[in-house]
Amino acid sequence: MTVLFISMFLAMMLLINIKNLNVKNYDDYATANSSFGMIGIGLAVFSTWYVGASWTAWADFSVGSGFLGVYVIPYAAMMMFTMYLVSEKAFIWGKKYKVKTQAELIGLRYQSKLLRVLVAISGVVFVTPWLLIEWTTMGYVFSYGTGGVLSPFWGMLIGVVVVLVYVALGGMRSVIIGNIVQGVLMFFIGTFVMFWMIYEFFGSFSNAMNLLAENHPETLTFPGPTLSSMPTSFWTSLLVVNGLGAFMWPWAFNKLFAAKNVQAIKKSTLVAPIIGLIFWAAFTFLGQSLHLFEFGRNNPEEAYIWAASQAGSVHLALLSVVIMAAGLATVAGMIQAMSTAISTDIAQVINKNISERTALRIARTTVVLIGIGVLISAAFNNLSLNYYALLGYQGIVMLFPIVILGLYWKRANKEGAIIGLILGTAVAMLLQVINPGFIEAWGWTPGIYGAIIATISIVIFGLLKPAEEHVDLLWEDIEIVRNKKIKQRNTTQEKIAN
Structure with a gap:
C-alpha cells in the first residue's frame, strides 16, 4: 500500500506540473515572473521549511x-519576523533591478561582485548538507514502505529522478506549485495522521504525557x-543560530522574488506560522510520546516511520506520502536555488555576456x-543527520548581519561584509571541526562566535x-514607492468619501 500511495503521489506531482515543464524564459525559471500571492508564498515557505528531515534529523x-524539540516554535517565529523585516526592500529592489537571487540582492546593495559570488558559494556549500539529509530521509521512507525489500538507495534514486524532471x-x-500541493498534504494529512497515532498508541494526549512523567x-x-551535560545556554544558542539563520537559506529567501507584491509576502508571514504551529504541535507531542518505546529511544531518527509501520498499513502509507511530500518540497527549492545561484551569481558574474538561453542551460545542467552528486554522497554517508543539520546552520547564519545591516544601516559597506563573511565562516567552521572544550562548557554553538565576528567587522568598517x-x-527607491502608495491610498479614500 505504501509503494502504491507514494507512486500515486509522485505521478500526481508530475501531472500537476506538466504544463510548466517547458519554461524557456530564464526570468520565469528563476522567479516565476513574480506571479504568486499570499497563499502560494505562505504554503511554499511552510512546505520547504518543515522539511522531510523533520522525521529523521x-x-x-x-x-x-x-522537550528540546519545542525550540522549533520560537525559532520559527524569529524566522517569520526576519522575513517580514527584509520583505519590503528585497521586493522593491528586486522588482526595479530585476534581481533573481539572494546573492544578487546583496551584490546590488553593497555594489560588490566579489561579495555576490562569496554569498552564492556560501549558500551552495551550506545547503548541500541539507540535501544529504533529505535524500537519506527518502531512503528511509522507501525502505520501510517496502518492508526492506528495496534498499534506501532506490528510494533516493526515485526521489532524485522526479525532482530533477x-x-x-x-x-x-x-x-x-509543487510546494502548494505538498504544503496542503503535509498540513491536513500529516497533522491528522500524527494526532491519530497518538490516540492509537496512548488513548489521549494526557495519558501519553502522564506516562512520560511517570517513566521518563x-x-x-x-x-x-x-x-544532560549541556548548560541552558545551549538551548538559547539553538534559538539564536537557527532563528537568525532560518530565512537566510537561499531556497527560502529567493521566494520573495516570486511574490507578486509586498503585501503577499507580509501576509504570508501570518499564514505560515499559524499552520506551522498546529503541525509542529502534533509532531512534538507524538515525538515525545515515542520516547516511551525502546525502539524510539534507541533509534530516534527512524522512530516516526517505525511507529507508523507498527500502527498499521494505512498509517504507514499516509505518513510516507507526507514525508515524501516534505522531502520533495525542500529538495526542489534547494536545487532550484543552487542552480540559479551558480548560473546567475557565479557564471554570469564571471562572464557578463552569457545569454539568457545559455544561463537557462547552465541552470538546468547544474x-x-x-x-x-548529492545522491552518490548520500548513499555513502555515515554521519548523524542531526550533525549535518547543525553544520549547515553554523555557516548560513553569517549572512544574517550582512543582510539585516545592509538593509537597515546605510553605512554598512562591502569591505566589512566581505571580511566579516570570510572571518566569521572560518571561525565557525574551525570551531565546529575541532570542537574545543569551551563549546560544550559554555553551551554556545560555533555559529554564534562566527556571527559576532561578522557583525563586529561590518560595524567597524561602517x-x-x-x-x-x-x-x-537605493534608499530613495524605497521612499518613492512608499510615497506612491500613500498617494494612491489617499486618492482612493477621497473617491470613497465623495
Whole structure:
C-alpha cells in the first residue's frame, strides 16, 4: 500500500506540473515572473521549511531529547519576523533591478561582485548538507514502505529522478506549485495522521504525557535525556543560530522574488506560522510520546516511520506520502536555488555576456549534476543527520548581519561584509571541526562566535567611512514607492468619501 500511495503521489506531482515543464524564459525559471500571492508564498515557505528531515534529523531532538524539540516554535517565529523585516526592500529592489537571487540582492546593495559570488558559494556549500539529509530521509521512507525489500538507495534514486524532471524543466513556477500541493498534504494529512497515532498508541494526549512523567520525566524538561551535560545556554544558542539563520537559506529567501507584491509576502508571514504551529504541535507531542518505546529511544531518527509501520498499513502509507511530500518540497527549492545561484551569481558574474538561453542551460545542467552528486554522497554517508543539520546552520547564519545591516544601516559597506563573511565562516567552521572544550562548557554553538565576528567587522568598517552614494539612491527607491502608495491610498479614500 505504501509503494502504491507514494507512486500515486509522485505521478500526481508530475501531472500537476506538466504544463510548466517547458519554461524557456530564464526570468520565469528563476522567479516565476513574480506571479504568486499570499497563499502560494505562505504554503511554499511552510512546505520547504518543515522539511522531510523533520522525521529523521529533528526526531533526534523530539524523540531522543524530548522537550528540546519545542525550540522549533520560537525559532520559527524569529524566522517569520526576519522575513517580514527584509520583505519590503528585497521586493522593491528586486522588482526595479530585476534581481533573481539572494546573492544578487546583496551584490546590488553593497555594489560588490566579489561579495555576490562569496554569498552564492556560501549558500551552495551550506545547503548541500541539507540535501544529504533529505535524500537519506527518502531512503528511509522507501525502505520501510517496502518492508526492506528495496534498499534506501532506490528510494533516493526515485526521489532524485522526479525532482530533477520538474525542477530542471519547470524552475521556480514548478517548485512553488509543487510546494502548494505538498504544503496542503503535509498540513491536513500529516497533522491528522500524527494526532491519530497518538490516540492509537496512548488513548489521549494526557495519558501519553502522564506516562512520560511517570517513566521518563527528564523528557519534559531541558536538557532531556541525551544532552544532560549541556548548560541552558545551549538551548538559547539553538534559538539564536537557527532563528537568525532560518530565512537566510537561499531556497527560502529567493521566494520573495516570486511574490507578486509586498503585501503577499507580509501576509504570508501570518499564514505560515499559524499552520506551522498546529503541525509542529502534533509532531512534538507524538515525538515525545515515542520516547516511551525502546525502539524510539534507541533509534530516534527512524522512530516516526517505525511507529507508523507498527500502527498499521494505512498509517504507514499516509505518513510516507507526507514525508515524501516534505522531502520533495525542500529538495526542489534547494536545487532550484543552487542552480540559479551558480548560473546567475557565479557564471554570469564571471562572464557578463552569457545569454539568457545559455544561463537557462547552465541552470538546468547544474540541477542534474547536483542531483547526481548529492545522491552518490548520500548513499555513502555515515554521519548523524542531526550533525549535518547543525553544520549547515553554523555557516548560513553569517549572512544574517550582512543582510539585516545592509538593509537597515546605510553605512554598512562591502569591505566589512566581505571580511566579516570570510572571518566569521572560518571561525565557525574551525570551531565546529575541532570542537574545543569551551563549546560544550559554555553551551554556545560555533555559529554564534562566527556571527559576532561578522557583525563586529561590518560595524567597524561602517564607522570608518560615510555611506556610499549608491546607498542613498537605493534608499530613495524605497521612499518613492512608499510615497506612491500613500498617494494612491489617499486618492482612493477621497473617491470613497465623495
